[in-house]
Amino acid sequence: MDKVLGDKIPEFNKKAAGGGNVGLSGASFSLGDHRTKFETLVIILIAVVIIGGTELSLVLFNVPQYVLPKPSLIVSALFTEWKFLWPHILITIYELLTGFAIGASIGFVLAAVITQFPFVEKIVTPYILLLVTTPMLALVPLLILRFGFGSEPRIIAVALASGPMVMINSATGFRRVDLAKIALARSFGASTLQIFTKIRIPMAMPMIIVGLMVGSIFGLLTAIGAEMVGGAEGLGNRLTYYSALIRMPQFFAIILILAFMGISIYVFFFWLGKKWASWET
Amino acid sequence: MKWRGSLRERCLLRAVQICNIISVSAAFFQGNFTVPKTEKTAKRTGPEANHAVKMAIREASKSYQTRSGAVHALDKVSLDVREGEFLCILGPSGCGKTTLLWSMAGLHTLSSGDIRLGNEPITKPHPEIAMIFQDANLLPWRNLAKNIELPFELKRRPPDRARIDKLLERVGLAGFENKFPRELSGGMQQRASIVRSLSVDPSVLLMDEPFGALDAFTRDEMNLLIQEIWMETRKTIAFVTHSISEAIFLADRVAVMSARPGRIAEIYDIDIPRPRAIDIQTEPDFIKQVLDIKSRIEHGRGAKVAIT
Numbered sequence: 189m190d191k192v193l194g195d196k197i198p199e200f201n202k203k204a205a206g207g208g209n210v211g212l213s214g215a216s217f218s219l220g221d222h223r224t225k226f227e228t229l230v231i232i233l234i235a236v237v238i239i240g241g242t243e244l245s246l247v248l249f250n251v252p253q254y255v256l257p258k259p260s261l262i263v264s265a266l267f268t269e270w271k272f273l274w275p276h277i278l279i280t281i282y283e284l285l286t287g288f289a290i291g292a293s294i295g296f297v298l299a300a301v302i303t304q305f306p307f308v309e310k311i312v313t314p315y316i317l318l319l320v321t322t323p324m325l326a327l328v329p330l331l332i333l334r335f336g337f338g339s340e341p342r343i344i345a346v347a348l349a350s351g352p353m354v355m356i357n358s359a360t361g362f363r364r365v366d367l368a369k370i371a372l373a374r375s376f377g378a379s380t381l382q383i384f385t386k387i388r389i390p391m392a393m394p395m396i397i398v399g400l401m402v403g404s405i406f407g408l409l410t411a412i413g414a415e416m417v418g419g420a421e422g423l424g425n426r427l428t429y430y431s432a433l434i435r436m437p438q439f440f441a442i443i444l445i446l447a448f449m450g451i452s453i454y455v456f457f458f459w460l461g462k463k464w465a466s467w468e469t
Numbered sequence: 470m471k472w473r474g475s476l477r478e479r480c481l482l483r484a485v486q487i488c489n490i491i492s493v494s495a496a497f498f499q500g501n502f503t504v505p506k507t508e509k510t511a512k513r514t515g516p517e518a519n520h521a522v523k524m525a526i527r528e529a530s531k532s533y534q535t536r537s538g539a540v541h542a543l544d545k546v547s548l549d550v551r552e553g554e555f556l557c558i559l560g561p562s563g564c565g566k567t568t569l570l571w572s573m574a575g576l577h578t579l580s581s582g583d584i585r586l587g588n589e590p591i592t593k594p595h596p597e598i599a600m601i602f603q604d605a606n607l608l609p610w611r612n613l614a615k616n617i618e619l620p621f622e623l624k625r626r627p628p629d630r631a632r633i634d635k636l637l638e639r640v641g642l643a644g645f646e647n648k649f650p651r652e653l654s655g656g657m658q659q660r661a662s663i664v665r666s667l668s669v670d671p672s673v674l675l676m677d678e679p680f681g682a683l684d685a686f687t688r689d690e691m692n693l694l695i696q697e698i699w700m701e702t703r704k705t706i707a708f709v710t711h712s713i714s715e716a717i718f719l720a721d722r723v724a725v726m727s728a729r730p731g732r733i734a735e736i737y738d739i740d741i742p743r744p745r746a747i748d749i750q751t752e753p754d755f756i757k758q759v760l761d762i763k764s765r766i767e768h769g770r771g772a773k774v775a776i777t
Binding site for chain 1: 571574575576577594596598599600602603604606608609610619620622623649651669
């Protein structure tokens with residue numbers, strides 16, 4: 189009568205089986221929920237001391253610009269070069285978003301489907317692990333041979349890097365089946381689709397968000413790397429370009445932009461986790 | 470001609486015979502002909518009122534396939550749940566109480582036998598039957614209001630606001646609608662789950678050790694509450710527990726199950742007048758009844774009767 193509950197002994201743990209305690213803070217370091225004004229002040233103070241100290245010591249010891257440019261120069265380069273960098277930023281974001289959207293959707297759907305069939309899951313998992321552990325950057329030269337110097341090979345590389353990450357984390361989430369919660373929904377006449385949307389997805393949500401976060405950061409990494417390998421556009425390409433010209437302030441300005449992009453991704457998913465998965469802490 | 474006629478007659482006769490056999494056996498399988506064997510109660514002191522049967526369990530058997538072989542959780546269990554009664558199913562751990570209840574809820578298929586609600590065989594969850602689980606079983610990602618609306622959401626119906634509000638008020642949870650389960654105590658969570666089940670106005674409530682995880686004080690409180698709710702609504706309740714005193718305190722009848730294989734060993738009528746106060750659990754008659762059931766369970770398990 190019921191595929192899920194059919195012949196299972198009605199025993200269940202308080203904690204959902206398989207997953208254990210997972211939280212956003214488990215995957216990477218937390219932004220922290222409660223920070224006092226004093227703590228915030230200390231963080232800012234440290235930044236000021238580091239930046240100020242660097243500036244001062246660079247001037248003091250007369251370090252040449254090609255070794256390490258002064259922070260003030262980096263910031264001014266960011267402003268003066270902005271109009272030249274802007275199109276490259278857009279290209280990198282475009283590659284990241286497109287590749288991530290493709291990879292994450294495929295990864296999510298695969299995770300949702302595969303976890304329903306334990307046999308298939310056991311067969312597929314080693315291959316997914318292989319995809320996770322192989323640096324997709326290694327494929328970029330091959331992809332460029334096939335797809336040329338446009339955005340396509342890089343989008344594919346981003347998808348290949350982020351998809352398996354999303355998949356493997358989402359699968360962990362979907363595996364956390366709580367028989368009692370499914371029985372609850374079933375007892376009120378829920379269909380299999382309703383059990384999926386109302387029980388399984390919310391239950392997997394914390395892990396799905398972790399997967400999306402890790403996947404998108406891997407995606408950014410791969411996008412920049414792929415741009416450094418070949419082509420004439422994107423922030424990764426600019427990095428090689430400026431370092432070849434030994435224009436260090438511009439080089440560091442790009443690193444600043446990349447750091448900002450990375451932290452934005454993190455903050456976005458942290459916020460998403462707070463919104464959709466805060467029930468599990 | 471005579472030959473053809475006799476053949477026709479013989480065919481007709483055979484057809485009538487077959488029909489008879491079918492109807493007789495159908496009646497037999499529907500339980501009309503079976504005498505409930507388990508009704509040989511030890512004490513039958515209560516008035517023999519007209520016991521309309523709400524749910525009929527007939528020869529229900531269920532075995533699970535495990536790695537170490539088949540486990541017979543239920544073995545030809547026959548039991549009537551009467552209209553409007555409070556029935557407690559009592560037994561040691563692993564005797565198949567929960568399996569029986571899950572089968573009554575239509576969450577399980579039986580290996581053989583059948584369970585009926587009125588004349589309807591229960592093979593899948595039925596809107597007239599609501600289940601209350603161990604540990605409240607609220608969804609942690611939904612607040613109280615959203616948890617209580619779940620049944621309506623699943624049935625694609627607008628929630629019955631008036632009824633929900635009345636029930637929340639009744640169990641003392643009004644004003645907690647925006648709280649999440651982890652912000653509520655165990656007792657409050659279980660009260661919320663009772664509201665969730667009553668909100669769809671079922672006629673049968675199946676309760677699976679609902680207060681097992683609560684501390685003794687909260688448990689008393691919940692037992693009083695469920696008694697009050699039962700007296701107000703007169704729902705048919707089947708309540709699974711492993712606490713003898715809880716069973717006697719709550720029930721009109723206590724069905725004692727024995728383990729491996731799971732069977733109904735005995736049915737006791739409890740005729741303590743209602744409303745029952747928590748204090749009655751310390752009265753000699755009550756304790757005597759507890760010890761009586763306890764000794765029978767232990768006797769049934771083959772252990773020595775040892776009551777200290």
